[in-house]
Amino acid sequence: MPTGLAYNHWSLTSGYMLVGGINLTSKKEQRSEETKHSIIAAAEKLFSKQGYETVTIRQIAKEAGCSHTTIYIYFQDKEALLYALSTQPLELLKTSMDMLSVDAFLSSDEKLRRLNEQFIRFCLDNRSMYSIFFEAKSARVDEFEPELAINRIRQHMHHIISRLLGTYLNVPDGDGLLSCSRIYFYMLRGIVGTYTQSEESADSIMARLSPTFHAAFEALLLGFDKQLQDRNE
Amino acid sequence: MPTGLAYNHWSLTSGYMLVGGINLTSKKEQRSEETKHSIIAAAEKLFSKQGYETVTIRQIAKEAGCSHTTIYIYFQDKEALLYALSTQPLELLKTSMDMLSVDAFLSSDEKLRRLNEQFIRFCLDNRSMYSIFFEAKSARVDEFEPELAINRIRQHMHHIISRLLGTYLNVPDGDGLLSCSRIYFYMLRGIVGTYTQSEESADSIMARLSPTFHAAFEALLLGFDKQLQDRNE
Amino acid sequence: MPTGLAYNHWSLTSGYMLVGGINLTSKKEQRSEETKHSIIAAAEKLFSKQGYETVTIRQIAKEAGCSHTTIYIYFQDKEALLYALSTQPLELLKTSMDMLSVDAFLSSDEKLRRLNEQFIRFCLDNRSMYSIFFEAKSARVDEFEPELAINRIRQHMHHIISRLLGTYLNVPDGDGLLSCSRIYFYMLRGIVGTYTQSEESADSIMARLSPTFHAAFEALLLGFDKQLQDRNE
Amino acid sequence: MPTGLAYNHWSLTSGYMLVGGINLTSKKEQRSEETKHSIIAAAEKLFSKQGYETVTIRQIAKEAGCSHTTIYIYFQDKEALLYALSTQPLELLKTSMDMLSVDAFLSSDEKLRRLNEQFIRFCLDNRSMYSIFFEAKSARVDEFEPELAINRIRQHMHHIISRLLGTYLNVPDGDGLLSCSRIYFYMLRGIVGTYTQSEESADSIMARLSPTFHAAFEALLLGFDKQLQDRNE
DNA sequence: CATGAATGAGTATTCATTCAT
């Protein structure tokens, strides 16, 4: 079951360059795009592996096969690069989650199941996302506009999960539901955090462990159910 | 409420130096120990607050009230200090978990409950532990001796949890149990990861959220139970 | 009020391109000239405002409305631009001073008065000139041709002033006159140096302080006179 | 006629280290002082020659014969070095001028004469002072405390000169006097600016030109006198 | 044992300049 997320954001952005099969971009522009792409790819890779702080601009440049100064042609500074990296994937994730959450043909537990998978895959595909999403690295995160992308989606996701859980468990908003969605988030974070740092490919991880992930959330849902029953008796 | 862990390991370690009331250490040695102690205490405090990377040797020295060069008398480098710092707490944690796991008067679910709490508190009290324990920071981790301490205890903990879960769920070793203990670990990691980076004090977090943490593991155990029942029917 | 200097040298230089009403320059050449002009204008503006060092090539390009690489088509490097900028104004200043000095209808003190004003205005209008004129910025000044323009005019100006002072004071060439013209130069430099770095506009400065400037030189001349009288008594 | 200023501020500061002929400083401290001194000397030399902005920390380090990082042991940053350089000499100058201005045995024109010479020598001995004193290089100058040293003394000097001129010319405070003291300052600045950038030694300059400097101010004073007489007639 | 002095390698960032088109 594909998650349907276009994780490689370039496949999308490059789209406008092709009009009726005719490539309107000059060679220059194309090379420029390639360079930018390679910088993004390099940064993505390194941020994921080592974390934002410890990666140096020069490392990124080396990995991208360009001079470190070139990076500054495309991105104002290191932080801008981080946010350029994260904004689009996050928006895509959000869109995808929104679409999922309003799907009329799916039950709420099916929705949760897919949401889990989507989110896990997303984090494994964009491993630098983990620190951005969960660890809110830099000061800017709490001060400027880019933060919004992250915070907005984080809260949005909490909201969606909370709503789906409420529907599934058939409980109204309140402390009980808040607690459940918090726990649900712990699990997501625990899973993603565990594998985000491994060298294993996303595909391999999913192939090997998606039943475990599935079981994890199933257990949680069953557990929540049981807790509610016990409380009501 | 038995966290039972003596986090200040010096209170313990200094003990052996007194044998039958006779102080075997010279004054010099004592002062030396004090210096080492103050360095460790300072590093512990700062690493916990700011994280390993951002703390500087000079900061530690200042906090410890000695020259930065003195630190190199006792520890080969900054990383060695980190590991010196972590080894003992980890051993204490291990000991404590071991004692817990063999306690004849506790049920396995009570043991799990206490283990959760112990571990969470431990990580919140030693926040630099999180990255050491879960993220295996530096290359050294995979190369030198200190790694052992961490890996040993990590595996050991898996083992204990696995055993306790097996007893509690009444299932033999095997894939099912492995999956359950993995999931259990995800939850631990998710919780610890979430709060390890916050500014809130361990006490405050525990006061505010320990019921949630408790509910999380309870839900899991209930869920595991249900999954087993369903599978057997 | 005859400052009489055409600071915009392009109004003059473009003149020669029209011979007998026939435009000998092609459209291309014309556009090229325009670009060059806009670069010079931009550089002039920015150097005057911010000083040579802090202005960047890209700033100039932006101000000139062209690419930064274009600048290198017209000028070998940033310094060459500075000298290209300064040579012509300096020549104009020289010409203007020459014309003034040979004017048959003006008394020598009137000539000095106008010369002061011309020179002060010139420096305030071309503030980057100050450092070029008085401080002989770069090594190149002592190595290449452009220096000549500056040194030549500097000496020329000394010469003119010396001559005018000699006439005015009615003394022959010699140490006394040299000393007087040096002192005269100190005053010029002191005035120009004081205001060349201020943000105030040339017009505003002149409006506010030209009586002071006038008084300064008047005092000097009166003082020189008195000194000579005293010496002769 | 010695100006009485201890331009080498080290001769003063080192004073306290000798108590009754016994050198209380350890070798370490001594070497430290030497290093600091060499850094100051190097910075002084280079700032004077090239100006603050264009001198690099590494240049200073090279000139001082130490690593560039050593500079940061003694001075917080480049700017701190500039101010460390300037504060003491400025204070000494101020003290010296104050003492001069209250001297009961000197006439006001004699005071002015000595003040000129003192100030000129001071600027020639501390050539980086010129830009600090007259050009107020960095932003900090207008924002933070160090500025005070410079502004305070600048204004103080204006004040002293104004007062002495008022006494000498026998005119009350007012526009006339303001104009005169401004002009007086132009001359000071012109002289100092002219020779501050030359390679010639202060001694040589003074030997060669102090009569000219003297003549310059004498001419000004005579001129001011004459202007006042003319105005009163 | 302890320390102040000193340093080399490294950080993000900027800028004048060149190259390929």
Added chain:
DNA sequence: GATGAATGAATACTCATTCAT
């Protein structure tokens, strides 16, 4: 002629670490 892409050298500043005492 004109330009966007790319770069090497340089900038101030930091930090873990070593050396001499």
